[in-house]
Amino acid sequence: MSARIGPAGIGRSSVPLGTYYAVLIAMLYVPLAILLLFSLTRGGGLSFPLGPLSLDSYASVLSSDALLSSARNSVIVGIGSSTAATALGTMVAILMLRYQFRGQRLLVALAILPLIVPFVVLGVALLVLFRAVGMPLSLWTVGAGHAVVAIPFVLLIVAARLNGVDPRLEEAAMDLGATYPVTLVRVVLPIIAPALVSAWLTAFTVSFDEFALALFLAGPSPTFPVYLYSQLRFASRFPVLIAMAVLLMIGTLALVLVAERIRRLRT
Amino acid sequence: MLGRRSTFWLLTIPPLLWLLLFFVAPVILMGLMSVREDVGRSFFNFPKPTLDQYGIVLEETSYLRLLGLSAFMALVVGVVATALAFPIAYFLTFRAGERANFYLILLLIPFWTSYLLRVMAWKLMLGSEGVVNSFLVWTGAIHSPLEFLLYNRGTVIVTLVYVWIPFAVLPIYAAMARIDRPLLEAAADLGAGPWPRFWRVTLPLAMPGAVAAFFMVFIPTIGEYVTPLLVGGSSGSMYGNLIQDFFTKSADLPLGSALAVVMLAVTIALVAIAARLINVRRFAAL
Numbered sequence: 001m002s003a004r005i006g007p008a009g010i011g012r013s014s015v016p017l018g019t020y021y022a023v024l025i026a027m028l029y030v031p032l033a034i035l036l037l038f039s040l041t042r043g044g045g046l047s048f049p050l051g052p053l054s055l056d057s058y059a060s061v062l063s064s065d066a067l068l069s070s071a072r073n074s075v076i077v078g079i080g081s082s083t084a085a086t087a088l089g090t091m092v093a094i095l096m097l098r099y100q101f102r103g104q105r106l107l108v109a110l111a112i113l114p115l116i117v118p119f120v121v122l123g124v125a126l127l128v129l130f131r132a133v134g135m136p137l138s139l140w141t142v143g144a145g146h147a148v149v150a151i152p153f154v155l156l157i158v159a160a161r162l163n164g165v166d167p168r169l170e171e172a173a174m175d176l177g178a179t180y181p182v183t184l185v186r187v188v189l190p191i192i193a194p195a196l197v198s199a200w201l202t203a204f205t206v207s208f209d210e211f212a213l214a215l216f217l218a219g220p221s222p223t224f225p226v227y228l229y230s231q232l233r234f235a236s237r238f239p240v241l242i243a244m245a246v247l248l249m250i251g252t253l254a255l256v257l258v259a260e261r262i263r264r265l266r267t
Numbered sequence: 268m269l270g271r272r273s274t275f276w277l278l279t280i281p282p283l284l285w286l287l288l289f290f291v292a293p294v295i296l297m298g299l300m301s302v303r304e305d306v307g308r309s310f311f312n313f314p315k316p317t318l319d320q321y322g323i324v325l326e327e328t329s330y331l332r333l334l335g336l337s338a339f340m341a342l343v344v345g346v347v348a349t350a351l352a353f354p355i356a357y358f359l360t361f362r363a364g365e366r367a368n369f370y371l372i373l374l375l376i377p378f379w380t381s382y383l384l385r386v387m388a389w390k391l392m393l394g395s396e397g398v399v400n401s402f403l404v405w406t407g408a409i410h411s412p413l414e415f416l417l418y419n420r421g422t423v424i425v426t427l428v429y430v431w432i433p434f435a436v437l438p439i440y441a442a443m444a445r446i447d448r449p450l451l452e453a454a455a456d457l458g459a460g461p462w463p464r465f466w467r468v469t470l471p472l473a474m475p476g477a478v479a480a481f482f483m484v485f486i487p488t489i490g491e492y493v494t495p496l497l498v499g500g501s502s503g504s505m506y507g508n509l510i511q512d513f514f515t516k517s518a519d520l521p522l523g524s525a526l527a528v529v530m531l532a533v534t535i536a537l538v539a540i541a542a543r544l545i546n547v548r549r550f551a552a553l
Contacts, residue, residue, distance in 0.1 A: 014358075014362040017354055017357060017358040018358065018362060020354050020355070021354075021355055021358045021370065024351065024355060024432070025373060025374065027429075028374070028377045028429070028432065028433065029377065031385060031389060031391075031392060032377055032380060032385070032388065034391055034392060034398055035380075035384055035387075035388050035391070084285070087281070088281055088282040088285055089282070091278045091279075091281060092282050094278055095275075095279060095282075098271075099271075099275060101275070107279070107282075107283065110283075110286050110290070110291070113290070114290060115486075116486055116534060116535065116538050117294075117531060117534070118486070118487070118489060118507065118530060118531070118534055119490060120492050120507040120510050120511060120527070120530075121490060121510070121527045121530055121531045121534075122290075122293070124297065124510060124511075124514045124523060124524070124527050125293035125294050125296070125297040126289065126293045127514060128293060128296045128297045128300050128310075128520065128524065129289075129292055129293040131310065131520075132296055132310035132311070144288075144289045145289065147285065148285070148286070148289050148290050151282070151285075151286070174270075174271075179270070179274075180269055180270055180271045180274040181269055181274055181277065184274075205379065209381055209382050211382060211383055211493055212493055215493075215511075216514065225381065225382070225383055228381070228383050228384070229383060232383070232387060232497070241384075242384060245380070248381070249379060249380050249381065252379055256379065257372075
């Protein structure tokens with residue numbers, strides 16, 4: 001998105017709004033800075049005056065098996081659910097823009113609706129389902145729920161891109177003898193690839209940080225947010241937990257920034 | 268050969284099945300659970316349906332009052348977060364110039380930080396042994412920690428606003444960035460000063476984004492239970508905590524389901540009314 005500077009907006013000076021932005025950013029980062037400071041203290045107390053700082057908690061991340069396995073669980077659920085959601089949401093996007101059929105609006109509405117259902121409601125509803133059919137809670141049950149809540153995001157991102165693709169390209173491919181599935185895979189998907197990447201990453205970040213659903217559905221193998229929550233009452237565990245979260249955040253951030261680069265290169 | 272027509276089912280069945288299994292079926296089963304007297308031994312051994320649970324929801328006035336209060340809190344959080352986000356979107360669109368993307372990413376980094384930890388950070392700041400209190404005691408400004416900083420509705424609202432501001436900027440920024448600059452130039456040529464241009468051109472065109480931002484904050488907030496759990500204490504709990512309690516602590520699934528059905532109905536009704544009020548078509552055209 002490029003914003004041209006013109007005779008637009010109120011006044012010319014960027015000082016008042018720039019100051020507002022700076023103050024707000026500072027307020028957003030203060031709690032994060034406190035977290036970071038916390039991860040550098042020993043023993044979990046953060047009160048004035050500050051004690052000596054150390055990187056111990058970052059080292060002990062690697063020696064905590066439960067912590068590492070919860071992070072691994074989150075990665076598994078994230079990859080699985082965002083892959084499923086990307087595939088399913090893209091199918092709905094194609095159905096929405098390339099077909100006309102009875103019940104089309106209903107299907108699209110159904111795929112968008114998870115966006116307005118409060119997570120606590122969906123969480124307990126899924127819990128009722130899994131109990132009713134006697135399915136034990138696992139990473140699968142968390143993943144199923146995460147895929148449902150990610151489908152609307154995928155649909156919106158992919159449909160926006162597909163909307164700009166000329167349907168005549170598909171007709172040309174089919175005139176040249178390609179079946180429709182082949183046309184989708186070899187013509188349409190490559191064109192909308194940047195949107196697919198961006199949809200997948202959005203779904204992944206939604207799943208990776210999701211707690212409200214996962215608390216109900218995780219069962220014996222917690223995802224990272226669920227594990228984090230279970231440990232929050234032990235103040236002494238804090239620095240290690242935050243250290244882990246900081247490391248995960250750096251990873252996510254790198255992923256997002258790299259993907260953004262890829263998306264720009266292609267477009 | 269597989270044409271468009273025969274591909275149709277290939278594309279329809281997977282998403283339809285998934286949504287029916289993991290979205291529609293759970294909601295229906297939850298509805299069925301809410302008209303049961305108790306959980307019983309097997310779910311599929313249907314007893315005679317009863318509306319007792321809904322009777323309890325209506326009779327126990329504190330439940331519905333908490334729902335009203337949660338809707339009110341969501342309203343406050345939505346309005347405040349949108350209002351605080353609006354000038355940021357304006358800054359990014361009209362003032363930041365080429366560095367807009369950098370400023371946007373700087374704004375979004377907190378949003379990519381663990382939600383639980385961002386909420387926890389407020390507990391660390393406001394708790395009786397937290398940063399604020401220990402700092403004030405250390406400087407001698409106060410003698411004993413201030414207890415009112417944490418565990419009440421105000422703290423929940425402040426924390427939620429903090430959590431949602433970066434997210435609220437996005438739809439407003441998207442709407443503003445699409446405003447045609449020639450429109451503003453035309454308004455200027457026709458003699459409109461900066462403020463009339465803002466009130467009569469920029470604001471109306473950015474409004475759909477602001478409304479979208481409000482709802483993107485309001486909807487998750489009305490069903491919120493995590494933030495009250497961490498910084499709300501017993502006096503700051505929300506309707507979502509009630510539902511969560513019935514499914515975990517007291518394991519009264521039928522009553523919990525009835526409460527969840529009420530919450531779902533209220534949320535969908537509010538969104539439907541809003542969609543009617545703000546003319547969705549005009550939005551889509553923008």
